[in-house]
Amino acid sequence: MKALKAFGEGVIKLIDSPIPTINADQVRIRPLAVGFCGTDVDIIENRIDPAFVNYPITIGHEWCGEIEEIGSKVRSLKVGDRAVVQGIIPCNNCRECKDGHTNRCEIYDEYGFTRDGAASGAVIAKEDLVYVLQSHVSIESGVLAEPTAVVTTGFLKSNPKIGAKVLVIGDGTIGLIAATLIRNWSPSQVDVLGLRKEQESLVKQTGADNFYTSDEELLQLYDFVIEASGSKKGSEGAFRKIARGGTLLILGYIGHEVSIPVVIDDVVNGDFSIFASFGATTVAWKRTVELFNTKKLDLTFLATHRYPLADWERALDALKTAPAPRGKVLMLPQGE
Ligand SMILES: [Zn+2]
Numbered sequence: 001m002k003a004l005k006a007f008g009e010g011v012i013k014l015i016d017s018p019i020p021t022i023n024a025d026q027v028r029i030r031p032l033a034v035g036f037c038g039t040d041v042d043i044i045e046n047r048i049d050p051a052f053v054n055y056p057i058t059i060g061h062e063w064c065g066e067i068e069e070i071g072s073k074v075r076s077l078k079v080g081d082r083a084v085v086q087g088i089i090p091c092n093n094c095r096e097c098k099d100g101h102t103n104r105c106e107i108y109d110e111y112g113f114t115r116d117g118a119a120s121g122a123v124i125a126k127e128d129l130v131y132v133l134q135s136h137v138s139i140e141s142g143v144l145a146e147p148t149a150v151v152t153t154g155f156l157k158s159n160p161k162i163g164a165k166v167l168v169i170g171d172g173t174i175g176l177i178a179a180t181l182i183r184n185w186s187p188s189q190v191d192v193l194g195l196r197k198e199q200e201s202l203v204k205q206t207g208a209d210n211f212y213t214s215d216e217e218l219l220q221l222y223d224f225v226i227e228a229s230g231s232k233k234g235s236e237g238a239f240r241k242i243a244r245g246g247t248l249l250i251l252g253y254i255g256h257e258v259s260i261p262v263v264i265d266d267v268v269n270g271d272f273s274i275f276a277s278f279g280a281t282t283v284a285w286k287r288t289v290e291l292f293n294t295k296k297l298d299l300t301f302l303a304t305h306r307y308p309l310a311d312w313e314r315a316l317d318a319l320k321t322a323p324a325p326r327g328k329v330l331m332l333p334q335g336e
C-alpha cells in the first residue's frame with residue numbers, strides 16, 4: 001500500500017509500505033477519506049513539541065474508514081462497518097486514565113503523531129477504540145470526528161452555560177466546528193470573528209448569528225470566548241473580549257514556545273475562568289459519535305476540497321493557499 005510519511009525537517013514522501021497485519025483483538029480499517037490539518041503541516045515542518053511526535057510517521061489523524069478485516073476475538077464489529085477510531089490511545093491503567101482524562105494518558109500514543117495515521121491504505125486498531133457510524137453519517141462528518149471530539153473535550157471541561165453569549169475567534173475548521181457544536185449547549189447568541197470575508201458562506205452554515213472580520217466591529221463582551229484561530233493576534237484579542245465572570249476556552253495552537261502578553265489585572269478583576277484543552281477524551285469521542293449517529297450534528301458542509309492521496313502535493317497546496325471559502329481539505333486514499 002501507499003503511505004504518506006513525514007520524516008521531519010520538512011521532508012514528506014508517498015512511499016510503498018507493507019499492509020499491516022492484525023492481532024486477534026484488532027481490526028484493519030481501510031481509510032475512505034483523510035482530513036489534511038494545519039497540525040499536519042506543523043508535523044511536516046517540525047513545529048510540534050518533539051515530545052508529541054515520532055518520525056518517520058504516516059500522517060492522518062482526522063479520518064474515517066471501512067472495516068476490512070476483523071480479528072478472531074472481535075465481537076462488536078463486522079466487516080463493512082463504517083467507523084472512526086479514537087485518536088489518543090489510553091493505557092487505561094495510569095492515574096489520568098482512571099480519572100477519565102485519557103487525553104492526558106501518561107503514555108502518550110496517538111494516531112498520526114506517535115503511531116502511523118490514516119494517509120495510507122490501512123489502519124490497525126483495537127476493538128475498544130473503534131466507533132461505528134450509522135449509514136446516514138457522511139464520510140465528511142466522519143473525517144471531522146477527531147477535531148469535533150477535541151472541541152467537545154474543551155466544552156465538557158469548560159461547561160458553557162445555557163443562554164451564554166458566545167464568541168468564536170477563528171474561521172478555520174476548529175472555529176467552524178465550535179460554532180456549530182456550541183448550539184447543543186443552548187447559547188443565546190453565537191458570533192464568529194474571522195479573518196476572511198470569503199468564509200462567510202461557511203460561517204452561515206454553522207448557524208452563527210453574526211460574522212465579523214475586524215475586532216473593531218465587536219461592540220460587546222462575551223460570556224464564553226472560544227479561541228480557535230491559533231494566531232497570536234486572535235489569542236491576544238480573546239482576553240479583551242471576555243465579559244466579567246466570563247470564560248475563555250483556548251483550542252488554537254499558536255506554535256511551540258510562542259508566548260503572548262496578558263494583562264493579569266483584567267483576568268483577576270474580571271474573575272475570568274480560563275481553560276485550555278489537549279486532544280480528546282474517551283467520553284468526548286463517545287459523545288461526538290452519538291451526536292452524529294442521532295443526527296444532532298452534521299458537518300458535511302465543511303469539506304470543500306478533495307484530492308486523491310496520490311495528489312497529496314495539490315492537497316497540501318490547497319491547505320496553504322486555496323482561496324476562501326475553504327473548509328476541510330480531504331485526501332482520498334482510494335483515489336476517487
Ligand atoms: Zn487536526
Ligand SMILES: [Zn+2]
Nearest residue numbers: 091094097105
Ligand atoms: Zn493512561
